[in-house]
Amino acid sequence: MDEQAEMPDIAVRSPSTEQEAVFRRLRSAIMTGNLAPETTLTIRGLADLMACSPTPVREAVRRLSTESAIEVLGNRRMRVPAMTLAKFEEIFSLRVTIESHAAVRVLPYVSDVIIEGLERIDTRMDEALVTDDQLGLTVLNHDFHRAVYMTNPHQAAMPMIESIWLQLGPFQRQILQSGLEFYVIDRHKEILRALRDRDPGALAVAIEADIRDGIYRSGRQYLLDRAKLSSPSQVPYGP
Amino acid sequence: MDEQAEMPDIAVRSPSTEQEAVFRRLRSAIMTGNLAPETTLTIRGLADLMACSPTPVREAVRRLSTESAIEVLGNRRMRVPAMTLAKFEEIFSLRVTIESHAAVRVLPYVSDVIIEGLERIDTRMDEALVTDDQLGLTVLNHDFHRAVYMTNPHQAAMPMIESIWLQLGPFQRQILQSGLEFYVIDRHKEILRALRDRDPGALAVAIEADIRDGIYRSGRQYLLDRAKLSSPSQVPYGP
DNA sequence: TTTTGTGACGTATGATCACAATTTGCCTAG
DNA sequence: CTAGGCAAATTGTGATCATACGTCACAAAA
Numbered sequence: 001m002d003e004q005a006e007m008p009d010i011a012v013r014s015p016s017t018e019q020e021a022v023f024r025r026l027r028s029a030i031m032t033g034n035l036a037p038e039t040t041l042t043i044r045g046l047a048d049l050m051a052c053s054p055t056p057v058r059e060a061v062r063r064l065s066t067e068s069a070i071e072v073l074g075n076r077r078m079r080v081p082a083m084t085l086a087k088f089e090e091i092f093s094l095r096v097t098i099e100s101h102a103a104v105r106v107l108p109y110v111s112d113v114i115i116e117g118l119e120r121i122d123t124r125m126d127e128a129l130v131t132d133d134q135l136g137l138t139v140l141n142h143d144f145h146r147a148v149y150m151t152n153p154h155q156a157a158m159p160m161i162e163s164i165w166l167q168l169g170p171f172q173r174q175i176l177q178s179g180l181e182f183y184v185i186d187r188h189k190e191i192l193r194a195l196r197d198r199d200p201g202a203l204a205v206a207i208e209a210d211i212r213d214g215i216y217r218s219g220r221q222y223l224l225d226r227a228k229l230s231s232p233s234q235v236p237y238g239p
Numbered sequence: 240m241d242e243q244a245e246m247p248d249i250a251v252r253s254p255s256t257e258q259e260a261v262f263r264r265l266r267s268a269i270m271t272g273n274l275a276p277e278t279t280l281t282i283r284g285l286a287d288l289m290a291c292s293p294t295p296v297r298e299a300v301r302r303l304s305t306e307s308a309i310e311v312l313g314n315r316r317m318r319v320p321a322m323t324l325a326k327f328e329e330i331f332s333l334r335v336t337i338e339s340h341a342a343v344r345v346l347p348y349v350s351d352v353i354i355e356g357l358e359r360i361d362t363r364m365d366e367a368l369v370t371d372d373q374l375g376l377t378v379l380n381h382d383f384h385r386a387v388y389m390t391n392p393h394q395a396a397m398p399m400i401e402s403i404w405l406q407l408g409p410f411q412r413q414i415l416q417s418g419l420e421f422y423v424i425d426r427h428k429e430i431l432r433a434l435r436d437r438d439p440g441a442l443a444v445a446i447e448a449d450i451r452d453g454i455y456r457s458g459r460q461y462l463l464d465r466a467k468l469s470s471p472s473q474v475p476y477g478p
Numbered sequence: 479t480t481t482t483g484t485g486a487c488g489t490a491t492g493a494t495c496a497c498a499a500t501t502t503g504c505c506t507a508g
Numbered sequence: 509c510t511a512g513g514c515a516a517a518t519t520g521t522g523a524t525c526a527t528a529c530g531t532c533a534c535a536a537a538a
Binding site (some may be wrong): 019021058059062063065066067068084088091094097098101105108152153154156157159160163167218 | 258297301302304305306307323325326328329330332333337340344391392393394395396399400402406444478
């Protein structure tokens with residue numbers, strides 16, 4: 001009867017609610033590695049920290065728990081999940097699979113404007129690289145990949161990709177703190193070339209290389225070392 | 240208008256929290272197609288329905304919104320998302336990719352006991368097929384696939400796969416209601432054979448066939464028909 | 479007849495309260 | 509000095525209250 005007038009509300013609604021703000025802050029903190037693995041969280045503590053009542057925090061934390069960004073233990077406690085070697089390998093193989101899939105599906109929508117935007121991000125990454133700005137590098141890398149995948153207007157995999165980034169965030173910090181350097185080899189140029197050429201094969205290869213050359217190598221090394229020297233169940237590290 | 244089963248999955252175990260129960264019921268209702276697309280939901284309405292205060296409902300609804308199972312509109316309204324042809328294709332190709340990935344990663348952990356358990360589920364599916372029990376068929380199909388993927392103890396893709404099922408649930412009901420029959424061709428036998436043979440190639444093929452022979456065909460047909468009689472040569476979709 | 483302003487009503491939201499469960503610290507007994 | 513248990517503090521959970529915002533209906537003016 002009246003369902004045809006779809007009325008696309010293009011108006012961008014401000015995420016003005018407190019709960020949304022808390023959610024964003026917490027999520028961003030986890031994804032950029034501001035919270036270490038195995039950090040225990042309390043709703044009241046976070047509420048104090050963010051100067052609001054427990055209610056918005058509670059809901060934000062729940063949302064993050066469904067994304068596997070926060071682990072809710074049976075005994076009513078929650079914490080940032082720990083990382084194991086097996087889980088790490090599993091997550092990275094999944095990441096390669098999903099991101100390659102999302103990337104290839106972008107090709108029909110690639111345009112000069114799109115590529116131009118990506119190049120702009122890549123330029124900023126080069127700047128962050130020379131100033132050794134690790135945080136900026138992480139954020140920009142996410143921005144770059146997100147911009148690629150979101151080029152597909154019907155994109156369905158983005159929430160899952162973000163969920164993976166979220167699960168990797170805390171561990172990334174752990175590696176950095178452990179003193180392990182990881183070399184950032186810029187595969188973005190290859191991604192851009194594959195996009196320009198509309199070459200799905202080359203694109204998948206470039207995406208996989210970019211992911212595997214990132215924290216994957218040093219992360220794997222870190223977990224192997226830890227497994228080796230942890231004959232007694234030792235606390236991984238303490239901030 | 241919804242709860243017709245007493246949560247068959249989580250029968251007596253874990254009386255846990257009210258919020259968890261509400262979450263499970265809502266989630267199950269959506270996944271099995273008890274809620275039609277574009278159904279608008281109100282927190283208070285659901286609270287009345289489940290005989291509890293708005294608080295647990297609010298949190299459950301938020302969790303579901305992060306899984307794209309419920310769409311939160313800017314104007315403080317929420318509803319079950321609508322389905323479009325483009326979104327449908329996107330979701331299904333993603334589903335094939337992720338489920339194939341998860342299935343292949345199961346092979347190192349396959350054992351006779353595992354296969355036996357899967358055969359048991361498959362037998363029950365055959366029974367549901369002859370009695371034309373659509374709901375049972377849907378639930379058992381999910382159980383089967385879940386059992387396959389969860390064979391990998393370090394499984395990381397399951398939450399994402401469930402999220403996809405969740406997004407497909409409401410639309411599945413829409414197809415059934417429209418009178419379109421969909422033929423269920425039993426590809427589970429082929430999946431089982433590939434598992435027994437530890438054949439990754441055959442397994443991926445079987446998984447893809449199982450998914451594409453399910454509601455995919457009739458769902459696609461339904462959306463094509465709807466698009467045809469809706470607007471002959473208008474702009475396909477808004478952004 | 480159409481458009482616009484104003485009011486009432488309903489709803490989400492966040493704070494606060496009361497309660498239950500769990501953890502932590504301390505004290506006592508062995 | 510260690511193990512066990514009791515008590516207080518801490519924390520999550522659900523209900524309720526106050527408030528802000530959106531929606532709808534009705535009326536008045538163009």
